[in-house]
Amino acid sequence: MKNVDDLIASAAELAERGLSKGEIADELNVSRETASWLVERSGTDNHEPAPEPVERDSDGRSGPHDIHVDWSAVGRDSKRLRHVARAMADLLMKQGEEVDLTIGIEKAGAPLATVVSTELDTDLGSYAPAKHQWEEGDIEELGGSFSRNFAQIRDRECYVVDDTITSGTTMRETIESIREEGGDPVACVVIVDKQGIDELEGVPVYSLIDVVRVGSE
Numbered sequence: 001m002k003n004v005d006d007l008i009a010s011a012a013e014l015a016e017r018g019l020s021k022g023e024i025a026d027e028l029n030v031s032r033e034t035a036s037w038l039v040e041r042s043g044t045d046n047h048e049p050a051p052e053p054v055e056r057d058s059d060g061r062s063g064p065h066d067i068h069v070d071w072s073a074v075g076r077d078s079k080r081l082r083h084v085a086r087a088m089a090d091l092l093m094k095q096g097e098e099v100d101l102t103i104g105i106e107k108a109g110a111p112l113a114t115v116v117s118t119e120l121d122t123d124l125g126s127y128a129p130a131k132h133q134w135e136e137g138d139i140e141e142l143g144g145s146f147s148r149n150f151a152q153i154r155d156r157e158c159y160v161v162d163d164t165i166t167s168g169t170t171m172r173e174t175i176e177s178i179r180e181e182g183g184d185p186v187a188c189v190v191i192v193d194k195q196g197i198d199e200l201e202g203v204p205v206y207s208l209i210d211v212v213r214v215g216s217e
Contacts, residue, residue, distance in 0.1 A: 012042030022131030029164045034066040067211055069164050069192045085115030088189045091206040092159055095187045101158035103127050105174055109162035116161050123151035129170045153183035160188040168197055175201045
């Protein structure tokens with residue numbers, strides 16, 4: 001995708017397939033607010049209009065304050081994905097030998113976590129965040145879940161893997177959910193961090209790429 005019009009078209013396609021706005025945000029690597037705006041602009045939104053956008057691009061068109069990350073060139077090729085995930089695993093190498101579980105945040109974090117867990121010789125878990133159910137309103141009313149088809153927390157130390165940090169909400173939710181299950185999240189790793197976050201809830205966050213916005217708000 002090269003421009004906002006492509007994103008709007010993609011959002012429309014995903015909405016027509018029945019994906020929630022939270023799932024659309026996940027698929028397009030944008031914030032939930034941006035996903036709402038894209039769906040509203042596409043004309044497929046049956047809910048209340050998204051909040052008014054706050055910025056204008058170089059063409060004078062309004063839009064939300066966000067950065068779209070397209071890493072599909074990596075995701076669609078297993079060899080490239082393996083190399084990137086190995087680099088992510090390398091960022092976690094010095095976190096200790098007691099960690100024996102890697103949690104991948106669905107959807108995109110799961111394949112990355114599979115490679116990371118192989119590289120670090122850990123079990124593999126999977127977490128579905130609350131945003132996959134989100135359409136409108138307070139996401140705090142929703143809840144995520146750990147898949148029973150993968151390894152369970154069982155009071156273990158673990159790593160957390162995802163593709164992108166946009167606001168930090170999903171990563172924070174995952175950390176809190178792990179602790180509620182009695183686990184100890186030791187470190188998190190992503191490909192792209194749009195917030196430049198060094199830690200969340202006392203847990204260090206590592207990224208291959210940090211995005212820094214330069215200019216006035």
